[in-house]
Amino acid sequence: MKKFLNDPEDFVDEMLDGIYRAHPQLTYVAEDRRCMVTAKPRTGKVGLATGGGSGHLPLFLGYVGEGMLDGAAVGGVFQSPSAEQMYEVTKHIDQGAGVVYIYGNYTGDIINFDMAAELADLDGIKVTQVVGNDDIASSIVGEEHKRRGVAGIFFVFKAAGAAAAEGLSLDEVTRIADKARLRTRTIGVALSSCVVPEIGHATFSIGPDEMEIGMGIHGEPGISRKKLAPADSVIDEMMERVFAEQSFSDRDEVAVLVNGLGGTPKEELYILFRRVSQLLGVRGVQAKHVWIGEFATAMEMAGASISILHLDEELDRLIGAPANTPFFSHYKA
Amino acid sequence: MKKFLNDPEDFVDEMLDGIYRAHPQLTYVAEDRRCMVTAKPRTGKVGLATGGGSGHLPLFLGYVGEGMLDGAAVGGVFQSPSAEQMYEVTKHIDQGAGVVYIYGNYTGDIINFDMAAELADLDGIKVTQVVGNDDIASSIVGEEHKRRGVAGIFFVFKAAGAAAAEGLSLDEVTRIADKARLRTRTIGVALSSCVVPEIGHATFSIGPDEMEIGMGIHGEPGISRKKLAPADSVIDEMMERVFAEQSFSDRDEVAVLVNGLGGTPKEELYILFRRVSQLLGVRGVQAKHVWIGEFATAMEMAGASISILHLDEELDRLIGAPANTPFFSHYKA
Incomplete structure (x- = not known):
């Protein structure tokens, strides 16, 4: 530890x-x-x-x-x-x-x-x-x-x-x-475990070339463990599950949260967002509000999650409103 | 990798x-x-x-x-x-x-x-x-x-x-x-290496119970490698070096940046800040502006750095002024 x-x-x-x-x-x-x-x-x-x-x-x-x-x-x-x-x-x-x-x-x-x-x-x-x-x-x-x-x-x-x-x-x-x-859906992927301080060792083990799609933020089992794939393929698989539940029409607007689970660098989160953005673009969906960073972590777990909120006019206004907390600030655009 | x-x-x-x-x-x-x-x-x-x-x-x-x-x-x-x-x-x-x-x-x-x-x-x-x-x-x-x-x-x-x-x-x-x-001094400590994508393996090796004080953000060698000590002791050693270079008087004001190097959870950064705050308090120095999070990382490196800016009236005004970038926002208090 x-x-x-x-x-x-x-x-x-x-x-x-x-x-x-x-x-x-x-x-x-x-x-x-x-x-x-x-x-x-x-x-x-x-x-x-x-x-x-x-x-x-x-x-x-x-x-x-x-x-x-x-x-x-x-x-x-x-x-x-x-x-x-x-x-x-x-x-x-x-x-x-x-x-x-x-x-x-x-x-x-x-x-x-x-x-x-x-x-x-x-x-x-x-x-x-x-x-x-x-x-x-x-x-x-x-x-x-x-x-x-x-x-x-x-x-x-x-x-x-x-x-x-x-x-x-x-x-x-x-x-x-x-x-x-x-109107919100999230799917995550984990690359490494977290360590609970009072326990002192990894919550679960995962191979050096493995990822687990759907892993929970306390290490709850996900839906598939497999060989770590290229970033775009990982996002394709994750977003396919999101799109299966959210039916978008051309010109629909969404808010996107690319969340790091703790141990994943921001650089990689942006590489993931790039692919999310491409997939939304293909469907004519606009990412109206985008946040990329750490918003809900599992301590030092490497991994990420993608959350998509299907906006309507009211949610667009409220999601875009100013906010200011010690951990999150948003200026009105 | x-x-x-x-x-x-x-x-x-x-x-x-x-x-x-x-x-x-x-x-x-x-x-x-x-x-x-x-x-x-x-x-x-x-x-x-x-x-x-x-x-x-x-x-x-x-x-x-x-x-x-x-x-x-x-x-x-x-x-x-x-x-x-x-x-x-x-x-x-x-x-x-x-x-x-x-x-x-x-x-x-x-x-x-x-x-x-x-x-x-x-x-x-x-x-x-x-x-x-x-x-x-x-x-x-x-x-x-x-x-x-x-x-x-x-x-x-x-x-x-x-x-x-x-x-x-x-x-x-x-x-x-x-x-x-x-008027700014920084000292860092690393617990793990980063991995440069095109190289694909750790930049340096460090034992499972070791830390390196003074490690650079590209993995440049630090000033001492030793067994990882309790958080308060780590901060005591780091801040001793900072205090040796910055002479504070009672009621002086500083800005403090507790920076995660990438792989260290925010929870731990706050535990580090707690000790920094105690040490400043003993000297009668007020932490007027405080930021805790990731501001300058080395990708997934676990570790942290402490930066102290010795304020004067002019710097207090400017450091506290509003700012808004995609990665950093500050509202005027």
Whole structure:
């Protein structure tokens, strides 16, 4: 294990200490660093909360900030935060307009967010939930509710965050978050494993010339392991699966996220995007918003994922709206 | 070699194709994709150009954009671009106010930028040069002119870019760039090698429990190779060298850049920053501006560098000014 760390047990808390030291626009409540909220709340706005395991930066907490989210409950590495932590975040960010939970489709997170919502309900706080399930490799068509949430949740955060910043109601923000969720598909490919600090060795083994398409961001098995192919062929295979689920017409517009899983250089992500762009071009589809970089990682895992959001006019406006968090900034074009 | 690529010979050109497809605010001149310029020039402004080898994204071309640079000549992986490419960029970005070259202290780059400056001079374009040499591990005190330029050049780009955006003269922008250069120190540590695509194997070998302090961003030898120590000890050793060269008084202010070399997760960078922040705090020094992430990489190399810019009032203003490039955005606080 080659990591910069002290005691592996302190990994998350020391990381959080570093984050609060670096970014005074973030703070925490309930005397618990894992209950992160924005230090700059906007009065009267619908609150947006997320939560999930650590080890995926910028996911999840990195999207707390202007035009995005208001709070995040922070779990251990690849572990759900507790219902109490989610509830504390909820209480703090509610401004009377209600709170939307947006998180990934993992059992522990669902159980805890459900419990937090019940606790909030007893306080008279209205909570709705949108559960990201964009990973098309994790279950078949027709069983979308079994799919995991991965990098595409970024688009749900972005659209819902902009909607809340516009002052829309809880119902409207929830509708928009759900629409962004339903119109997003992601597929990933892994080239190497990550190492959980407290475990200290690779989560899985993969040969020096192998790739695994569909691997999850915690190392969940994918759909095919084979010899690493040229970049264009890898993208062709991945995008074929995306196109099978999203029916585009000529002149349709999409947002594209080429996400590095942690260990893959940006140069390679751009080589991957080049092919995505070519394939969209052949179909007459315009990549209206493009982000390339690390948005949802699995620590040092080498690999990438492609997320495609099928835009409509409303989502185009919201995805393009300004945002500013310590990990993500977007100026209005 | 586990990389997403097609023919290794096409690595740079396909990467650039991806960049131009993703970011319409960037374009190129002389029908050469390696002569990158901003598509949104600002009339009358002093032009800022950089250049250098590929494989360091976001360095160098990633800083072309509003409030930063106007053009970048793009070399092969770890290779200097040509004098002609630098000259073409220069001609295009000069608006009559002159051009400042800001690049790293590497022999090939110096020879080619010198030649480009001579060609520009024949055209009546005034060119000044500021050569980044922030890497304190690459030569001793008193021999600073032999030091390599690494991640700290980001601060020179930022300060000079803001100065040019304010409409300052060539002499003033040059003075400010040089001041930022002189007040910046960087030290790095590597945990693993990078792989140059056309070579296909690790540039150097390093044991599974070793680190090398002072390693360069092309794999140049550092100053000590030893057993990987706890994160705090690594930072203590690195910062001791920084503090030996920068004399701080109580209440002094600095900008801090914790830069990942490519393969190191953001979580670990924050653990490193935590210790940097503690050490600065002990000295009464305030980290006024903090950036943590990947700013100057060596492809997939695991490792990090710490850059410290000793601020004064002028640099504080310029470092904090807004900027917006495809790879770096900063809102005014």
